[in-house]
Amino acid sequence: MLLWLAKQEGRQAMLRKFIIALCVFAGSVLTSGCCFAKCSDDQAIWSADNNTARDIVYGSKGFDYGSDLIFEEWRKGKLAWRGKGSVTCSNGASICYAQIENAKQLEGASTTDVIIEEIDADRDGHADWIVLAAAKQQLSYSGGLKVQWFNGFHEEAEYGVLIPNIYRFLTCRGGSPLMGKQ
Known part of the structure; x- marks a missing residue:
C-alpha cells in the first residue's frame, strides 16, 4: 500500500x-x-506593397466614424509622401465613406468620397483587410491624392498620386512601424 x-x-x-x-x-x-499580434483598429496599420514602395493607411479611430485618416508611401525605408482624409458614415453607421483630400478640388469639392469595406477574415473583431472601393479610379478624376512630399521625393504623374484600393493588416503603431520596401 x-x-x-x-x-x-x-x-x-x-x-x-x-x-x-x-x-x-x-x-x-x-x-x-x-x-x-493584432491590436485595436485605432492602433492598426494596413498596407499595400508593390515592387518599389509600401503604401500604408491608418486612422485615429481606425476606420470608424469621425476618424482622421493618414495615407503614406514609404520607399527604401523613407517617407515619400503623406495625404489625409477622414471617415463619415450615412445615418451614423450603415455605410461609411473615406473622404480623401484630392489635389484638384474640382467643382469646389476638396474631397473624393470612397466607400469603405472592412473584412474580418479570421473573425476576431479586427479588420484584416480594408477595401477603399474604386479609390484609385475616383482619385484619378480629381487630380489624385493631395500630398505633402518628404525626403526629396516628388513626382508628377498624369493623374496625380493614386492610392491602392486594397490594404492588408500589417502591424500595430508604435515606434517606427513603417519600414518601407528595401
Whole structure:
C-alpha cells in the first residue's frame, strides 16, 4: 500500500511539473505576440506593397466614424509622401465613406468620397483587410491624392498620386512601424 501511494505521489508531482511548464510556455507565447499580434483598429496599420514602395493607411479611430485618416508611401525605408482624409458614415453607421483630400478640388469639392469595406477574415473583431472601393479610379478624376512630399521625393504623374484600393493588416503603431520596401 505504501509503495502504491509513493507511485501516486510521484505521478502527481510529475503532473504538477508538467502543468506548470505548460502554463509558463503558454504565458510566454501569449506575451510574445507571436500568435496574437493584432491590436485595436485605432492602433492598426494596413498596407499595400508593390515592387518599389509600401503604401500604408491608418486612422485615429481606425476606420470608424469621425476618424482622421493618414495615407503614406514609404520607399527604401523613407517617407515619400503623406495625404489625409477622414471617415463619415450615412445615418451614423450603415455605410461609411473615406473622404480623401484630392489635389484638384474640382467643382469646389476638396474631397473624393470612397466607400469603405472592412473584412474580418479570421473573425476576431479586427479588420484584416480594408477595401477603399474604386479609390484609385475616383482619385484619378480629381487630380489624385493631395500630398505633402518628404525626403526629396516628388513626382508628377498624369493623374496625380493614386492610392491602392486594397490594404492588408500589417502591424500595430508604435515606434517606427513603417519600414518601407528595401
